[in-house]
Amino acid sequence: xxxxxxxxxxxxxxxxxxxxxxxxxxxxxxxxxxxxxxxxxxxxxxxxxxxxxxxxxxxxxxxxxxxxxxxxxxxxxxxxxxxxxxxxxxxxxxxxxxxxxxxxxxxxxxxxxxxxxxxxxxxxxxxxxxxxxxxxxxxxxxxxxxxxxxxxxxxx
Numbered sequence: 533x534x535x536x537x538x539x540x541x542x543x544x545x546x547x548x549x550x551x552x553x554x555x556x557x558x559x560x561x562x563x564x565x566x567x568x569x570x571x572x573x574x575x576x577x578x579x580x581x582x583x584x585x586x587x588x589x590x591x592x593x594x595x596x597x598x599x600x601x602x603x604x605x606x607x608x609x610x611x612x613x614x615x616x617x618x619x620x621x622x623x624x625x626x627x628x629x630x631x632x633x634x635x636x637x638x639x640x641x642x643x644x645x646x647x648x649x650x651x652x653x654x655x656x657x658x659x660x661x662x663x664x665x666x667x668x669x670x671x672x673x674x675x676x677x678x679x680x681x682x683x684x685x686x687x688x
Contacts, residue, residue, distance in 0.1 A: 560668065562660065562663040562664050562667050563650075563651045563653075565663075565667040565668055565671055566617075566642075566644055566651045566653075566667065567651050568671055569606065569617075569619070569667065569670060569671050569674060570608065570615075570617050570646065570651070572671065572674045572675060572678065573585060573587050573606045573608060573617075573674060574608060575678075576678070576681075583610075584607060584608060584609045584610075585606075585607070585608040585609075586605065586606070586607050586608075587605075587606050587674075588603065588604070588605050588606075589603075589604045589606070589670065589673040589674055589677055590602065590603055590604075590673060591603070591604055591621075591669050591670055591672075591673045592673075600624075601623065601624045601625070601626065601634065602621060602622070602623055602624070602669075603621070603622045603624065604619060604620070604621050604622075604670050604673065605618075605619070605620045605621075605622075606618070606619050606620075606670075606674075607620070614645050614646070614647065615645060615646040616643065616644075616645045616654070617643070617644050617645065617646070618641060618642070618643045619641060619642045619643075619670065620639065620640075620641045621639065621640050621641065621666075621670075622636050622638075622639045623636070623637055623638040623639070623640075624636055624637065625637040640657035640658060641655070641656075641657055642655070642656040642657065642658055642663070643655045643656070644656075
């Protein structure tokens with residue numbers, strides 16, 4: 533029985549670590565999620581010839597981007613020696629006749645900067661409650677796309 537106790541104890545310690553990218557995510561402070569979004573996108577890097585980082589992600593439960601109704605564009609720029617990050621989110625409404633055709637119905641954005649190792653929100657169309665709920669979804673979409681890109685690189 534002592535061995536079983538050790539296994540159970542280790543399990544309780546490790547489970548939160550494994551779940552930190554999913555269920556526990558929604559409980560994080562939005563400024564910490566903004567920092568993680570920044571780090572994940574920054575890691576993807578710039579496209580050749582660009583002096584900024586611009587990446588696009590689709591947000592939703594389905595893995596197939598064709599059926600996603602939310603598009604997030606993330607832009608990281610160095611302006612006056614300050615890294616400024618903009619997340620522009622477009623919400624789409626599917627066409628009644630063809631769900632793969634979508635029309636933009638609403639757009640929101642959030643701009644923030646990295647100042648002395650702190651994320652400072654400059655402008656936000658999202659209130660605090662919306663940020664807590666939605667930012668982890670964007671982070672999940674970014675990590676999902678990164679996994680897909682890594683698989684694609686391994687296959688080539």
